[in-house]
Amino acid sequence: MKKLNWGYGIVIAIVCFISFIMFFVIKMSTDKKYDHDLVTEEYYKQELAYQSEIDARQNSAELTDNIEVKNTAAGIIIHFPAEKKDINGKVFFYRPSNKKLDIELPIHLSKNEMLIPTEKLVEGKYELSINWESDGTTYLYKKDLQIRN
Known part of the structure; x- marks a missing residue:
């Protein structure tokens, strides 16, 4: 069995962090519960x-x-x-x-x-x-x- 070196660990951590952020961005922009309106349209x-x-x-x-x-x-x-x-x-x-x-x-x-x-x-x-x-x-x-x- 091959051990992971620290380079792979950093890449995995960055991918997990980006996935976490993208999950919340998509959830906030598609869920109607978090409807964000401008104060005025014009x-x-x-x-x-x-x-x-x-x-x-x-x-x-x-x-x-x-x-x-x-x-x-x-x-x-x-x-x-x-x-x-x-x-x-x-x-x-x-x-x-x-x-x-x-x-x-x-x-x-x-x-x-x-x-x-x-x-x-x-x-x-x-x-x-x-x-x-x-x-x-x-x-x-x-x-x-x-x-x-």
Whole structure:
């Protein structure tokens, strides 16, 4: 019987190590349990528009009466400033853990308030982003929310 010398031992160790690494690479890329999503599909396009987001946040910060968000049993109530008229835009609920739970709604007001029923949201953490416009000026309001049903 022939003995293995140290050169064969090193080669066998390297092959075993590479096989071990390749097993985990293949497992992570094919198993749906380890689904890796980007934060946004259009990342670079969104980065180019970042200055307009900064300006909209600054406009929102300069308001004397800003947006108020209340988490009630009926749902999320968003109260817009009373002095602003003809408000339009979108309300976006971003769920960091699962992009399938993201919700985007157009703004429909009733007495400067908008109600989002709790049935539309799953319990957990959301990042609320309200991008709205009034009199040709854009505003952006962001807040982290914890939804409890």
